[in-house]
Amino acid sequence: DVKVTQSSRYLVKRTGEKVFLECVQDMDHENMFWYRQDPGLGLRLIYFSYDVKMKEKGDIPEGYSVSREKKERFSLILESASTNQTSMYLCASSFPPKNIQYFGAGTRLSVL
Amino acid sequence: QQQVKQSPQSLIVQKGGISIINCAYENTAFDYFPWYQQFPGKGPALLIAIRPDVSEKKEGRFTISFNKSAKQFSLHIMDSQPGDSATYFCAASMSADSWGKLQFGAGTQVVVTP
Numbered sequence: 477d478v479k480v481t482q483s484s485r486y487l488v489k490r491t492g493e494k495v496f497l498e499c500v501q502d503m504d505h506e507n508m509f510w511y512r513q514d515p516g517l518g519l520r521l522i523y524f525s526y527d528v529k530m531k532e533k534g535d536i537p538e539g540y541s542v543s544r545e546k547k548e549r550f551s552l553i554l555e556s557a558s559t560n561q562t563s564m565y566l567c568a569s570s571f572p573p574k575n576i577q578y579f580g581a582g583t584r585l586s587v588l
Numbered sequence: 589q590q591q592v593k594q595s596p597q598s599l600i601v602q603k604g605g606i607s608i609i610n611c612a613y614e615n616t617a618f619d620y621f622p623w624y625q626q627f628p629g630k631g632p633a634l635l636i637a638i639r640p641d642v643s644e645k646k647e648g649r650f651t652i653s654f655n656k657s658a659k660q661f662s663l664h665i666m667d668s669q670p671g672d673s674a675t676y677f678c679a680a681s682m683s684a685d686s687w688g689k690l691q692f693g694a695g696t697q698v699v700v701t702p
Binding site for chain 1: 692
């Protein structure tokens with residue numbers, strides 16, 4: 477079974493803090509994704525990575541950055557957290573050619 | 589702007605009834621249409637998917653109907669069960685996108701009452 481693990485289920489941070497969300501997958505998948513999930517908006521792609529040190533912007537990259545130093549680990553970074561970044565964050569991984577995305581359980585981030 | 593429009597936002601159905609969720613898209617380059625199911629506290633998981641070369645795909649009680657000319661597709665849950673209570677997301681992607689990026693709909697929360 478594919479396992480995608482997100483390090484925290486819940487996080488509470490203060491405005492202006494630097495926040496790291498970590499994601500690890502155990503299936504040697506090439507592609508990894510970060511989404512945010514908001515009611516009424518579905519899942520929106522923030523960033524994705526197709527190889528170590530390779531990254532591409534998704535639909536809503538503003539205010540976020542990512543890091544992929546090892547194939548199994550993909551980090552989402554909020555350089556200076558703001559209240560409008562309060563959301564559920566989901567990590568996923570996939571491999572070509574089927575590209576089925578496997579999701580972690582999510583991290584619910586509250587920025588106060 | 590959402591590239592895949594999903595409706596309804598929520599629906600309540602009695603056990604044994606049929607749940608129907610509709611999605612529409614504009615980009616004719618989309619050629620892969622998966623549905624993901626998400627239970628509370630869990631991440632979404634692939635439920636069923638279809639490509640435009642067929643008009644219908646059935647897996648157990650779940651059926652996708654696809655109308656290429658109308659650019660619409662729908663999920664039907666037959667004989668709905670309380671265990672089907674979840675949020676369902678439709679999505680679309682292009683095979684030309686080698687990374688398989690998905691555009692998701694807004695989601696539909698389905699509640700099946702006993």
